[in-house]
Structure formats: structure tokens, C-alpha cells
Amino acid sequence: MAELATTSLNAVDSASRQVATALPLALYLHFPWCVRKCPYCDFNSHSARGEIDETAYVDALIRDLEFELREPEPRALGSIFMGGGTPSLFSGVAIARVLREVQRRIAFAPEIEITLEANPGTADAQNFREYRAAGVNRLSIGVQSFDDAQLRRLGRIHAGDEAIRAFETARNAGFDNINLDLMFALPQQTIEQALRDVQQAIALAPEHLSYYQLTLEPNTEFAAHPPPLPDDDAAWAIQQQGQALLAEHGYAQYEISAYARAGHECRHNRNYWEFGDYLGIGAGAHSKRTYAGGIDARAHGKRSFGNESRANGTLEIVRRARHKHPRNYLQTAGSVAAIQEERSVSAAELPFEFTMNALRLNEGFQPAAFEIRTGLPIAALEAGLNLARRDGLIETNAQNLRASEFGRAHLNALLRGFM
């Protein structure tokens, strides 16, 4: 890993803040509309009533990006992820314009990964071709299940065969890097039904699979009216056998819910888990940016950082979230008014924030990576690591600290040790 750039230790003016150039940078673009909201979904999505004003939203994204870039950003983007909501509700023309305008303002790394999320119910051959032509090189299709009855229960707008057609459409449009989202432990799902979904997904031979358990999230329809879900033991059995099937067919698990054929891990998501930086543009999107110079350099600041003292004072990590509601966002994008929350992560919070990401990866992390990305000495993790070792939740492999198999099953318990 490259040495940290700490050029401007004495900078006091926020305009001259320097980002820590050693950290990779990604861009997330949020598209907040769906045909309709799924009852399990807790992402920032809103039912699109009538036509979406694509032009107005793309304009807002560009203004917002310019605002985010008022602080100089010398880094090139390693990846772009267009998520939602349902980005595939946007036309190929609109997506092409977004990517063009982004590239005019910030450099793309040579091998940039550009993902777009598509709903099988909105799969359109011409749009898919245009996405591909615009530079999108990875498609993530929200299949969830191939079982029609399950899809209805999940409130999805598509049927099982539509998911298969959407995949074929994507291949025909030239996508050679495709992810399928698949859920398990669905309402009343048997182990056979769950495995049938996995087999069907494998039969399509995507490069990547996100295979994750349906959980009831607060403030969703399912949380208010919980469906009958398989119990802990049944869900565990489904997961074990699903994972075995995936492994058998060359899909290696590299994160709690992510599986890929060799060389096809999602670079964009890996960047979150490796505690890299990202710009989050769009309604409700979150940015994380790391600045060289640390908190002392911003002593003039408007924010109060409490009493926590930073171990070496060389880094400041800032999280920033945009307003979630599209109407509000459209009105304010491009100005500071679009920012709903901005906070500097305190040294006390960093061990948790880093590990909650890095320990999701099967490979874990190198102690040096923790120091470089948080600016804290590895000793800051000692208390949590000791607890985790006592309970057999963590292990050392080569140079990496990683969650044991047991620790991956009880990651929340492991992470509480770092709070």
C-alpha cells in the first residue's frame, strides 16, 4: 500500500483541504424511484407516480456532483455504481448523459467498473444496449427468486420467467459481467424451494451472485405485518446447503452475502468493505471522504468533535448524507442545503466503523490497512480483538485478521466488541 499523503497538515481553510490520496475512490449514484415499493425494502425508494422527469433528475445529479467536488479531488474513480430504487427506469440516453457529465468532472481509472441495477420487470433490450454503449460494463439484476408465488409475496413486479428473459436480454446486449440478487429464507420457503432458486440462478451462469437472507427491517411493510418466515434452524439449513451448491459451481464466497466466479468480485462493494472512500450523489446518498491533516487542522470548524483525541491526528473522515426525499433533493441539489447530515467520525467510532465493513470480507484485513485507512494504531482494536479471541470469533491467517467461520455467523456479537 502506498504511503499516505499528508501534505497539508497546517491547512485551516476547508477549501484547501486535501484528501488522503492513498485511499481509493468510488462513486455511487442513487436513483430513488421504483415502479412500486417492495414490502421488505428499507432502501431509499419511492413509487414513481406518472412519468419521471429524467432530465431534471440528471441535472440535479450533475449539480450535486459539482458541489461535492468543490473540494479538489485528484483521485480517479475506480468504480461507479448506479443503484436505487430502480435505475433501469431511466433511459439509455439519460444514463449515457450522466456518465458523460461525470467523466467531464472527474477522471476514470483505466479499468473502471461501472454497474447499473436493473429490475427484471423493467428490462428493455434497447435500453440495455444503450447502457452498455454508454460505458456500463456490469449489470446487477434484482431477481430475488424465480418462484412466482414467492415473487408475488415479496411484492415484486416481475415473474420468474421474466427474470430469466431479463438475464438473456442483458447477455444479448453485450454484458459479460452480470450479478443476480437472490434472497433466501422467504415466507414459508422450504429448503427444496430455496435450492431450486439457487440451481436456476447457477443455470444462468452469472459472474456474480448476491445471496442474502430476507430480514425484517424497521419501517417496512413486512416489519409492520411480519410474514411467517422460516425459523433460525431452517434458515441456517437453507444457507448451508445453498452455499455448498454455490461453492460446487465455482462461486466462491468472499463476503457475508457475496459470491463470485474467479476475478469477478464486485470492485465497488469491495471498496466499501475495505473502508475506501466514496462520493455519494443523489437523493439520500452517503459519501465518505478521508482528508489528510486531521481534526486539528480544522480547529476553526463549525462542528464540535467532542473530547476524543486522535491517536496521530493525521486523518479526518467525514460522512455526508443527502436529503432522502426526491422532491426535496431536486430543489436543493448543488447547494449545501442538499446535505442532510455531515459529521466527522470520531476516533472512538472508527474501530467499529472499520471492522463492521472489513470483517464482512472472508479474507479480513491487514493490520497495516487499518492504520492507513483510519489513521489509528492497531492497538485501538485491542480490546475488541481480545473479546473476539476469547469467544473464538476471530483468527489470523497469514498477515490478515479475519472473522472465523463462527465469527462470520455471529458477526454482530463480534462487532459489539468494537463499540
Next chain:
Amino acid sequence: MKQTDVNQSLIRNFSIIAHIDHGKSTLADRFIQLCGGLEAREMQAQVLDNNPIERERGITIKAQAVSLNYKAHDGKIYQLNLIDTPGHVDFSYEVSRSLAACEGALLVVDASQGVEAQSVANCYTALEQKLEVLTVLNKIDLQNAEPDRVAQEIEDIIGIEATDALRISAKTGLGVPEVLEEVVRRLPPPKGDPDAPLQALIVDSWFDNYLGVVSLIRVVNGRIQKGQKIRVISTGKDYEVTILGVHSPKRVIKNSLETGEVGFLVAGIKDIYGAPVGDTLTEASRASVDQLPGFRKVQPRVFAGMFPVDADDFEDFRESLQKLRLNDSALQFEPENSTALGFGFRIGFLGMLHMEIVQERLEREYNLNLITTAPSVVYEIELNGGEIRKIDNPSDLPEPGAYADVREPIILCRLLMPQTYVGAVMQLCMEKRGVQKNLRYHGNQVQLEVEMPLAEVVLDFFDRLKSVSRGFASFEYEFLRFQTAPLVKLDVLVNGDKVDALATIVHRDAAYNRGRDLCERMQEVIHRQMFDVAIQAAIGAKIISRSTVKALRKDVTAKCYGGDVSRKRKLLDKQKEGKKRMKQVGAVEIPQEAFLAVLGVDRRN
């Protein structure tokens, strides 16, 4: 300003004795209403005194006594001091304390329900203290009111004249003015010598964060004045009176309290032991008076360990207990060290309700997070050498063979219930190892006297009694003696480790069932964790029952991307908050409920 001369013959000090829901508060409100109108017209000068307390912000003075001015039919204005009494079996000692400040009492009975054991006991206390008791039949507006039958019941059970009892409805106001007239006519005015040196009884004391100690006092002889130097007899310490007053129910500041009056006092007493309840105040310059007769001495009967979940709270916990003890003289505590729960206190209570109230106050008012162990009674142990020891903590019971005899406290329970429920109540008492001593019929009401081990009452007797009698049975009890019984210590092991705070002392015949129930309940309340948790019940080295809390398969968030940090933190924060109510014993997290599982009491809070 000059205080109105107080005419002792125009003072009436009294309490209301009533069962919960029999209408005590409603009646008191009626009194205030009836007297308040007069106050507004005629007593303004007194009410609107420049009140130094009211200028201060955020103070609270408990209104445990209300002083009312009542214009009677004879045209005179009487000062009626109504002193509050609690109505639960645990607090009979407080009743005796309040009654000691009175010359009379109103026995208020619901004419649709009849007498109830607690009122009977409190009424006896009033009679023992030579108070004049007026009987009032309330709720006669109800369709099912049976005032004649209830009057007869009162005569039968309590043995006081009730044929001329006042018949009223506190709800509609019917008959209430007549009650006030009778109070004035039939209750005696306070005796006492206004020229004698001051002798005042501390009826209650409480700690106010702003003022320090505030006391409710009854002037028995002499007078007390603002600025006066007074002495607390038991401590011999002198203080200067800074504030005197009464509640009308608004606070009214006075320059003095005269012989026979009841009011509150602030005297710069900062130390919480400075004004013990039941003590006597006198003048520093004429301090040769005697202590007034103390109140009935009360012994805590139920003991439980309380431990701060966070060990750093121990000192706060100690301070809070000291403050609570100021207005709760029955509260006793001493440090306890548990291997499972760390440093805490062994606390003595009057009963289960008292225990719950103390715990709630500690948690709400003092913001402490506590684990409470199952309550235990006091046992008397005779060691092999003949030495007698009292133990209030089950884990202190020596191993079998190390003692010659163990004796448990036996109480006399007096129960009152309608005839229909006699069978069910008697069966319950037998199940609780009760021995019937007496059974009397008074019309439809039945009075049952049973000797019973106190330990059985602590367990779940009260709830069971209410349940088998649909709420109609009532009881009160008094301590009789210690008595030999075949008792054993039931230990609980969690993952092989003995948890001292979970030990209980049980009757040998009940040990197996109790062990099985305990293992089952523990299995219900201990959350599934990362590991299997084995729960075992044992007598000595012998395991008599076991259960297992199966390990949770997984506890992990399925999805986590760039925007999920704060959401996820909140979730885990919440989980962590939940764990604050748990105690880590070895690698196992044990929730508060588990320590009370032995009671079968659901205490989710």
C-alpha cells in the same frame, strides 16, 4: 406578618383508613373542595403570604398532610389536618406513624364490597393508639350497595359501633358535608401544653435536592417558630428553623406552628440522618424534655440482593440508598459481594411491594440500572456447636451436615373473603404449608387465620390469592416465631458454574419440582446466545434437574453497503443497550428476569 392566633380547641387531626379503591382519594378531594371555597373568600391573607419557596425553581415538597380551614355549623372556623396513610400490608408501620399524629380516624368502607383485612388491621392500630374512629360507608349510590349488611359486618369483625355510621357517596358528594361536621363534633381536639417546652414528633422526612431535609412534624407541646434553635433529641444536634408551613393544599408559609398543629419544617438539615422519622424535636435552650413514644418498631422480613449492572455505579447506588432511607426507616441495607454479580447491597424490605417500589424508585429517580435477586426471608441456623445464626442470604446456608438445625419464620395470616371462596383459599393455604388456626363466619364474610411459613408468602402467595378469589380475598399478617423445617439449599449452575445469586432455600419435599420449574423458567428467559447454555439445579453435589438454551445459529446483518453505517450502528447500539439489563456470568449473559425466575414473577420493565 402576625400569625393568626391558633385556638387549640379548633384543631382536628385525623387520617382516613380505607382499602385501595374504597374511595379515600375521592373523599379527600371532596374535603379540599368544600373547604377551599371558604379559603378563597375568607383566608386570603394567609394563603397569599409572600412565599419564598415558590420563588425557587424545581423544588418539590411532598404533600403528605393537608391543612384545611372549615367553617362549621357552629360558625367557628376549624383547622382540619388530614394526614395521609398508605393502604398496603407492607406499609402498616407507616400507618401507625401517621396515626400517631392524629386524635381520630375515619374508617371508610365501600358499602358494595364490605370490610377488607388491611382496613381491619389498620383500624385495630388506630384503636390501640386510642384514636376516636368514625365509620363512613361510601359508595351508597351504587346499585349493589348494602350499607346495612356492611355495617353489621363491621360490628362483627372489628367490634366497633357502626349502626349510626355515616352513609355517603364521595363521588356525588352526598353526605360529605355531614362527615366534616362529625369530624368537628366527635373527634377530640389535640391535648398538649402550649406553654411547655417544644416537643414535636417527626412524622416523616424526605430529602429535597434543593432544600435538603424536609420533615412533616406534629407539635405535641409548646410551639415552634421560624428562626428558633431546635434540637433533634436522638442525635443531640441543633439547627435553626428556616421554613415552616402547611399545605392547604397549596403551600402556605407560616412563622410558627402551635401546639396540636401539623406542618412541614426545613431547618438546614443537610445530612440525611439528621431528622430520623419517629424522633422528637425540642428547643435547644430548653432541651430537657423526653422523647415522645416511638413508633412501632418494624423489622424487615424480606431480603434481596441488588447489584448495579455497571460496577462503576456502586457509590451512586450507596448514596441513593442512603437518601431513600431518610423517608423510609424500614429500609435496611449492608454491602454484599456476589461472585456472580459483584459488589452490591443486601437490602431488607417489609414485603414484596415495598421491594418493588424501592427498586422502581432507585431506577427512575436515581437513574440506576440494577439487578435484583430473588427475595429471601431470614432463617435461623443452629450450628453444630449450638451457636445460633441468622442468615438472610440463601447462599450463606452452610453445606448439609455443617449445621444442627435450620428454622424458618412462621407468620399468622388473617384472611377475609366471601364464603364462596373459602374452599379455594383454604386449598391454597395448604399448598403453601399453612396450618389452619381459626375460621369464623360473619354473615357472608369469612375470617380465616392460618399459620404459614413466610417464605411461601414471599414466593407468589399474594398473586395466587387474588387469582383463586377473583380479587375478593384480602390478607394481612404478623410474625410469630422461628420453627424447625426440613429445608435444603437449591443451587443453580450455569454452564457448570454455581451462580450464588440464584441460590434459594426450599422445603425438601418441594425441591425437585422447584428445581424443574426453575430450569424451565431460566430456559425461557435466557436469550439464545452464541453458545449452548446448560442450566442445572442441584442440591449439594447432586444435580436434580437440567435444561439447555440452544445456541443461536447466527447473528449477522445480511446486507451492509456505503449508506448503512449509521443504521447499523443504531441497531447494534440498541442491542448493546438491551444487554445493559443483563449480567455477564462467565461467558453467559443472564437477564434480570432470570434472577427472579424463582418467583415466577413476570417483571418485564
